[in-house]
Amino acid sequence: MQDWYGVMIEKIHNLTLTSRLSEALELTKTMMEQCLTTGAADVKAWFERYLTATYFYMGDYKNCVNTYEKSLSIPPEEQDWLMRHSIGAYAAKAYQITGQEEKVLPLLEMELARLKQLGLYEEYSIYYLFHAETLHSAELLKRYLGMPFDFSTADRYLSKAEEYAVLNRSTRDHFLFVKIWRLCAGLLEQPEKAGQSISEILALLEETTPFFQSLSYGRIANALDTLDQNPEQCKLFFKQCIQIGEKIGSFAYAPIAYGRLASIYLREKDQDAAKEYTRRFLELCCQFEHHYYLRFKPLFASVLKLAGELSITPDFTRKMLSYGGYTAERVYIHTLGSFYISPTYDKGSPVKIRTKKARELLAYLLEHRKGVTREQIYADLWENSEANVTNLFHTRRGEIRQAFESLGADNPFVYEKGVYRLNMDEIICDHDLFQQAVDEFRRQSTPTNAKRIVDCYTGRYLDDMEALWAESSRLECEDSFLEAADALLENYRNSGERARAIELLRRCMRLSYHGHRYKITKERRGINA
Incomplete structure (x- = not known):
């Protein structure tokens, strides 16, 4: 079996890099079964190790990370020999996407040091490319969140990736992708030349594999959406990204494309399409653990808001709202029919507000969104009361606060400029x-x-x-x-x-x-x- 490994892993490697992913996965699992049959458990672990790369190209980052971590039990001397088909770069990027960012750079630096020690220079381009990609993603997140950002370090690693990619025929796709990356960046820097840049990118795509085609269509569409240019072409490119990726069994960029399309359809007031694409977006992100890009609030805030309102993948949506630092909508207020509040993820389970007058006070402020003075509240809700109305008002406020806190929400009352109003950030009505x-x-x-x-x-x-x-x-x-x-x-x-x-x-x-x-x-x- 050890003799077979060298032949078969090369075939699996080539199938993976040429986007024949289902064939690569099937052949790998067949070889693993044969290893078990012959008692070659060590060789089975070698084949299983390479699934890290195959799962990465499939966009299955959950299994990519799990397989990589399982491979760490292979003895160090065997690991060195297996480095001719390295997997660490794939695992590093998968760690970032699954939200384990602290593991990314240490792994990339450790693996690159091992490659240098072993003299495996032909593997450099993929490591420099992923180093550039992870750094670029981190700086891009800062940019979207309005923080200081700097792409210079990522650009240096991109240049190194380009330098080593031209040295080997097997890394030609890396070289083409670097060129496409630079052209996509040029779209944002020189939007007046967008047509020319897109034509150049499309010409390059004819020479590369479906995996990189899918990725590149997504990047072009992202640039067009950011520039607010040619929305129909933008949607077409996102859909081509999805179609090409799903045809080869790759969900590396397709989930993000679904999410971006959902956001676009929300802007266009196409509720049905937005709902359909939101559901697909979150189901895929949940299945394959695409977490990182959900932190890009300007891109996905409206989509996650829609998911919360419609209870789409409710558990995963709540998890991502927390992970991404969003203000989560925790309280659902039902007004059409009987009046009650409930958790947003279980709208049919009312939560008790202690008194009828507290319920009415909440409904009253919901009706008067811009705010109302205390005197007007007293006149409308306690006009004929002979009791201490101020005490009643504050007691009922406390009852509402307690009900909201039982749902994990903050006190909804806001008092400013002489009026009371509700903070609607955590409320769906x-x-x-x-x-x-x-x-x-x-x-x-x-x-x-x-x-x-x-x-x-x-x-x-x-x-x-x-x-x-x-x-x-x-x-x-x-x-x-x-x-x-x-x-x-x-x-x-x-x-x-x-x-x-x-x-x-x-x-x-x-x-x-x-x-x-x-x-x-x-x-x-x-x-x-």
């Missing part, structure tokens, strides 16, 4: 989601947007409170619901969906109170016409 759906319907009156309003409207606004101060908002919500329902009923009637039409018509008829009388016209009755 169903009324806000309903209003977003209404705004989208007003922009584009499609059946899909009408149905979103109908689905959001789960009951009359603050229905279990008298709350006369909320009557105007109640009627506005009902009007918006009925407007959308009319549009949806017409769609159901035209498409012959009688059962859905009857169900919706009954919902509308139940709103015949407080001045709202839903008129059953001949057209509305003719749902089966």
Whole structure:
């Protein structure tokens, strides 16, 4: 088996570098099984070790790191011999992406020292390339977070990678990728030459492997999005990045591309596409442990906010919000129907607020987002009270604070410039989601947007409170619901969906109170016409 190893690992190595990843993985596992059959456990460990590289190209950073750490049990003298197909650079970058940044540079420096000691200069380019990549990513994060940054050290390592890449035919892709990297950087530095730079990059892509093609399309799209240039071409390049990567079984950049597309669709108010791409983005990031780039708040804050509102991968989303230093939305406030608060990850589990008046105070401040004076609060909520209203007010504030703290949130009360208001940073409210759906319907009156309003409207606004101060908002919500329902009923009637039409018509008829009388016209009755 040891004699076979030299032949077979070279084949696996070539399959991996030419983006034939499923073949490389299958052949490696076949050889591992044969080693077990013949009792060659040591050689099995050698084959398994190289899966570090294969998993890296597949974008499976979780298994990349796990396999590398398992390989550390191989004896040192065997490790030196195996360094002809080095894996440390792949593990180092995987450590960064999985959020274990403290392990990256020590590993790169240690592995490079071993390569120099063993005289394996043909492996230098990949180490210098990954050293440049990890440093560049760290400085790029600083740039996005508004901190001082400096790409000069990363650029020096990139030049070294280029210097060694031209010495070997096997590292030609590294050389091409360095050229593409510089052209992508040039897009940001000279946006007026974007068309020329993109043409040069696309010409280079014809000469490289699908793995680097996928990566490069992602980088071009990132530059275009940053420059806010040619949004349709930007989306096309992100989708090409995904398509090429998934075709070869590589998710190295595809998850990030899904996330960036989700952000773009949110800006374009395409809620359905944003939801679809957000789900795929977070599912892949969770599966393969893509963590690091979620720290880029300007890129992904809106996407993670949407995930929190819609309970998309809720456990992973909460973990990434914490890891990325985001302000997590922890409290969900339900206003359409009965009023209650709950954890955002379990919206159907109400958390008790001790008294009805505390609930009303919270609802009142939710209604008055810009803030309201203490005197106005007293007049609206305790107008006829003979008790010490100041004491009552502060007691009810305390009850609300305790309920929020039970959900891991801070005190939501803010007092500034003479008015009280709620800090909404940790709050999601169903009324806000309903209003977003209404705004989208007003922009584009499609059946899909009408149905979103109908689905959001789960009951009359603050229905279990008298709350006369909320009557105007109640009627506005009902009007918006009925407007959308009319549009949806017409769609159901035209498409012959009688059962859905009857169900919706009954919902509308139940709103015949407080001045709202839903008129059953001949057209509305003719749902089966």
